[in-house]
Amino acid sequence: MHESFLHFLWQWRRFDARDLRSTEGQPLRIERQGIKNTHAGPDFFNAQVWIDNTRWAGNVELHVRSSEWHAHGHSDDPAYDNVVLHVVLDEDRPVVRQNGERIPCLELKGRIPEHLTLIWQQLEYERQQIPCADFFLKIPHIIRFNWLDRLLIERLEQKTLVIAQILERHQRHWEAAFYELLARNFGLKVNAEPFETLARQLPLNIVARHKNNLMQVEALVFGQAGLLDGEWADEYPKALAREYRHLRRKFNLTPMEAAQWKFLRLRPANFPTVRLAQFAALLHCSVNLFSKILEMNNLRDLEHLFDVEVSDYWLTHFRFDKASVKRPKRLGRDFLHLLFINTIVPFLFHYGKENARDDLQKRALEWLEHLPPETNAILDDWANLGQTARNAYQSQALIHLKTHYCDQRRCLECAIGNSILK
Numbered sequence: 001m002h003e004s005f006l007h008f009l010w011q012w013r014r015f016d017a018r019d020l021r022s023t024e025g026q027p028l029r030i031e032r033q034g035i036k037n038t039h040a041g042p043d044f045f046n047a048q049v050w051i052d053n054t055r056w057a058g059n060v061e062l063h064v065r066s067s068e069w070h071a072h073g074h075s076d077d078p079a080y081d082n083v084v085l086h087v088v089l090d091e092d093r094p095v096v097r098q099n100g101e102r103i104p105c106l107e108l109k110g111r112i113p114e115h116l117t118l119i120w121q122q123l124e125y126e127r128q129q130i131p132c133a134d135f136f137l138k139i140p141h142i143i144r145f146n147w148l149d150r151l152l153i154e155r156l157e158q159k160t161l162v163i164a165q166i167l168e169r170h171q172r173h174w175e176a177a178f179y180e181l182l183a184r185n186f187g188l189k190v191n192a193e194p195f196e197t198l199a200r201q202l203p204l205n206i207v208a209r210h211k212n213n214l215m216q217v218e219a220l221v222f223g224q225a226g227l228l229d230g231e232w233a234d235e236y237p238k239a240l241a242r243e244y245r246h247l248r249r250k251f252n253l254t255p256m257e258a259a260q261w262k263f264l265r266l267r268p269a270n271f272p273t274v275r276l277a278q279f280a281a282l283l284h285c286s287v288n289l290f291s292k293i294l295e296m297n298n299l300r301d302l303e304h305l306f307d308v309e310v311s312d313y314w315l316t317h318f319r320f321d322k323a324s325v326k327r328p329k330r331l332g333r334d335f336l337h338l339l340f341i342n343t344i345v346p347f348l349f350h351y352g353k354e355n356a357r358d359d360l361q362k363r364a365l366e367w368l369e370h371l372p373p374e375t376n377a378i379l380d381d382w383a384n385l386g387q388t389a390r391n392a393y394q395s396q397a398l399i400h401l402k403t404h405y406c407d408q409r410r411c412l413e414c415a416i417g418n419s420i421l422k
Ligand code: SF4
Pocket: 123, 130, 131, 132, 133, 401, 405, 406, 407, 409, 410, 411, 412, 414, 415, 416, 417, 418
């Protein structure tokens, strides 16, 4: 048994608490289990227990075996002097305080319902993608959906921690921070890092000075991406390279290494060259995207803002010097929705929080409710289990549940796990 399961049983009193006695035979009654301590020190603070008609207020420490008290070094630690009860599965050695007094001990052996131990073992050791698969759909709808609501907020708050760091790096310049996160998410998983490096090496204020000229914006973007070095056959990359040489001197710029960009196993429509051309088109359209987003009330306007077309050269190319059939290269809806979910919604949510704008936080959540769910293996697993995400709000919560709880076996901290282990 793990100590965490013992904590759970104690916290929620999921053991037979009738006719309790200390291991020395004194009658014992629990008035308050105490508050779980997640930092250093005893496991539960401010507990109240009656031992032999005396009420004791203090801390509770739990171990699987009582001898762990010594193994964990508590005997010499004054932080444990105020422990009024030692709760163990098995008392294999009496424990005394520094002054020699014995610490009252409650043994839970024989008091834990067998079915709870069996379920806990199943959750802990089950090899299925979702360990509670056999139980999940039996959990009442209201518990599942309230939990998903909480998880969605937890996920957004985690994302906003990253945004807060970016914001600090940009001296709280929201537009510059948005530009950096947008760039990162433009690269999806494969090219996220080079895109972020690009945004850091190409400050937004430099782009802003040339935003009205798409060719110059492309020269800055492709030049700083390190993709204009080389002998080109086509006139267009030659012209971009000439323009970039001039801009590079003007702003004292240093380009990235071209090798950072990954093309392997990507469909041509996802090549970084195409994404960079789309990114440049977006910057040409506006370098104040976040301010515009703040003014928008519905997703249709947002989609319209991002509906930009690349320059003519890219209509017939996926890479420099490699002509292809003419195809529009607007941002696809799936890609756009990912940008909304991973960039715009968390940014709006964080901005709303920092500026006491509940309306913006509400809008961010509403947009998630109106966006379709992503498609990926995690959501397939949930769907196979019968929990299909209806929108991005639910899909984000389910992804968070799987990656931050199920995969880490945090069933004892999960509302579903708690409900199963009733
Ligand atoms: S973390 Fe929750 S949802 Fe995931 S397997 Fe455990 S109990 Fe089930």
